Amino acid sequence: MLIIAERINASRKYIAHAIASGDRQFIQNEARVQDQAGADYIDVNAGVFVGEEKEKLEWVINTVQAVTEKPLCIDSPDPAVIQALVPLARKTPLINSITLEKTRLEGILPVARDQGAPLIALCQSEDTIAETAEDKVRLASQLVDIVTAAGIPLENLYIDPLVYPLATNTQSAKATLEAIDRIMREFPGIHTTCGLTNVSHGLPNRKLINRTFLVSAITCGLDSAILDPTDNHLYGALKAAQAITGKDDFCMDFITAHREGRLE
Amino acid sequence: MLIIAERINASRKYIAHAIASGDRQFIQNEARVQDQAGADYIDVNAGVFVGEEKEKLEWVINTVQAVTEKPLCIDSPDPAVIQALVPLARKTPLINSITLEKTRLEGILPVARDQGAPLIALCQSEDTIAETAEDKVRLASQLVDIVTAAGIPLENLYIDPLVYPLATNTQSAKATLEAIDRIMREFPGIHTTCGLTNVSHGLPNRKLINRTFLVSAITCGLDSAILDPTDNHLYGALKAAQAITGKDDFCMDFITAHREGRLE
Numbered sequence: 411m412l413i414i415a416e417r418i419n420a421s422r423k424y425i426a427h428a429i430a431s432g433d434r435q436f437i438q439n440e441a442r443v444q445d446q447a448g449a450d451y452i453d454v455n456a457g458v459f460v461g462e463e464k465e466k467l468e469w470v471i472n473t474v475q476a477v478t479e480k481p482l483c484i485d486s487p488d489p490a491v492i493q494a495l496v497p498l499a500r501k502t503p504l505i506n507s508i509t510l511e512k513t514r515l516e517g518i519l520p521v522a523r524d525q526g527a528p529l530i531a532l533c534q535s536e537d538t539i540a541e542t543a544e545d546k547v548r549l550a551s552q553l554v555d556i557v558t559a560a561g562i563p564l565e566n567l568y569i570d571p572l573v574y575p576l577a578t579n580t581q582s583a584k585a586t587l588e589a590i591d592r593i594m595r596e597f598p599g600i601h602t603t604c605g606l607t608n609v610s611h612g613l614p615n616r617k618l619i620n621r622t623f624l625v626s627a628i629t630c631g632l633d634s635a636i637l638d639p640t641d642n643h644l645y646g647a648l649k650a651a652q653a654i655t656g657k658d659d660f661c662m663d664f665i666t667a668h669r670e671g672r673l674e
Numbered sequence: 675m676l677i678i679a680e681r682i683n684a685s686r687k688y689i690a691h692a693i694a695s696g697d698r699q700f701i702q703n704e705a706r707v708q709d710q711a712g713a714d715y716i717d718v719n720a721g722v723f724v725g726e727e728k729e730k731l732e733w734v735i736n737t738v739q740a741v742t743e744k745p746l747c748i749d750s751p752d753p754a755v756i757q758a759l760v761p762l763a764r765k766t767p768l769i770n771s772i773t774l775e776k777t778r779l780e781g782i783l784p785v786a787r788d789q790g791a792p793l794i795a796l797c798q799s800e801d802t803i804a805e806t807a808e809d810k811v812r813l814a815s816q817l818v819d820i821v822t823a824a825g826i827p828l829e830n831l832y833i834d835p836l837v838y839p840l841a842t843n844t845q846s847a848k849a850t851l852e853a854i855d856r857i858m859r860e861f862p863g864i865h866t867t868c869g870l871t872n873v874s875h876g877l878p879n880r881k882l883i884n885r886t887f888l889v890s891a892i893t894c895g896l897d898s899a900i901l902d903p904t905d906n907h908l909y910g911a912l913k914a915a916q917a918i919t920g921k922d923d924f925c926m927d928f929i930t931a932h933r934e935g936r937l938e
Contacts, residue, residue: 576917577924577925580920580922580923580924580925581920583918583919584918609918613917613928614928615928615937615938618914618937618938619918619928622911622915622917622918623918625886625890625893626889626890626893626918626919628890629851629889629893629894630893646882647882647886650882651890653840653844653883654840654848654873654883654886655847655851655890656845656848660841661840661841661877664878664879664883668879673879673882
């Protein structure tokens with residue numbers, strides 16, 4: 411289970427503030443705690459800085475790389491930002507993300523191919539938000555065709571079927587779960603990923619909903635997630651789900667997490 | 675999601691003590707708290723009283739029925755006990771349980787048919803403990819054949835595929851999850867049920883493992899479980915799983931449970 415640590419995202423006000431004020435120590439601490447908490451990739455996003463996203467994200471990348479050996483997940487919808495910044499990554503980064511939008515595909519796929527970088531692909535096109543499992547799988551299938559035709563191996567593709575708030579559609583999480591199950595079966599070797607916070611928008615006890623969705627998604631085959639690994643309740647649910655689904659030999663990871671006080 | 679409340683089971687020492695000493699108040703309080711916590715059936719078991727199980731269980735049944743309107747789940751492997759006590763239930767009880775053992779089938783199926791009582795059937799025969807998903811589904815299929823041939827509708831059958839400790843077999847929970855998924859797809863109208871505590875035997879943080887297993891099992895289609903509804907963390911996981919899997923319209927049950935302080 412690949413953990414993409416989500417905290418260094420400028421859509422969070424305190425992160426935007428730290429980036430705007432050049433607070434190296436704050437950003438580096440965010441990187442360090444997520445690294446220590448089990449991140450496999452550290453996501454970096456400066457999308458709110460319209461017009462200066464590239465400069466701000468470059469600063470974040472350099473700031474973060476000074477304190478962690480973990481690879482980055484370079485998070486921008488802008489092909490120009492991806493093109494400029496992926497080469498700055500010391501270790502092959504994860505690219506976050508493409509959709510079926512033509513300009514993103516044309517701008518980002520060559521970089522991913524040339525750098526051998528894995529990439530996240532959202533089940534979303536210019537005109538479609540995929541709400542049903544069928545729509546999500548159909549868009550995933552199109553993404554698979556386009557990405558592999560561009561010379562990128564399926565093993566480097568992380569499909570995010572997206573999840574919409576349960577509060578507005580009771581079936582939204584179920585659609586995502588079914589899509590994960592079908593995508594993992596139909597395209598052996600592919601990966602799936604997902605953010606967790608959207609599902610609980612507008613509901614009470616959001617963290618309970620988020621971690622329950624994570625367990626259900628892992629049960630359906632999800633092998634990567636965008637989350638905050640420093641949340642011990644969430645991390646505990648993840649480790650328990652790995653054990654339950656037969657992916658933790660002798661439950662050693664679970665027992666280790668227990669010994670480290672990471673399960674609650 | 676049908677909740678079979680598990681606490682009044684004489685394999686728990688404090689319950690055995692209360693039954694042995696005829697402590698009506700204690701047993702009635704156990705019934706009341708489980709009723710109020712959302713039990714659909716109240717399980718009653720006096721199996722440890724060898725030679726006087728029938729008398730003890732009759733006392734428990736009468737004691738419990740004096741304080742709750744909820745139907746009982748009459749829990750004994752002994753056909754003679756089932757035959758004698760099912761008629762004492764004021765509401766049609768759930769019978770817990772049959773296996774593929776001939777004496778249990780011959781003794782219990784006629785009672786279930788004549789009383790129109792639903793029954794739990796364990797994936798277990800005289801000589802087989804079903805460890806793999808294949809074995810569990812094969813035994814479930816045999817149970818379906820035998821039970822329906824006896825004139826009992828599929829809708830009255832609750833298959834328990836059983837789960838064995840993860841600590842001794844990393845794949846044990848996964849086998850049960852796959853069996854639940856396959857049984858629910860192959861026999862439309864059937865039900866599945868499961869106890870949760872076995873899976874975590876020998877591990878730390880057992881309650882975390884138990885409730886994670888419950889979420890995974892609900893994701894795979896489990897529609898009933900034998901559990902302690904007064905455990906709010908477990909109840910919260912159950913309600914969240916119902917919402918995630920699209921079985922809680924507008925998340926109203928989840929929001930109600932939140933308002934009642936039942937989610938944590």
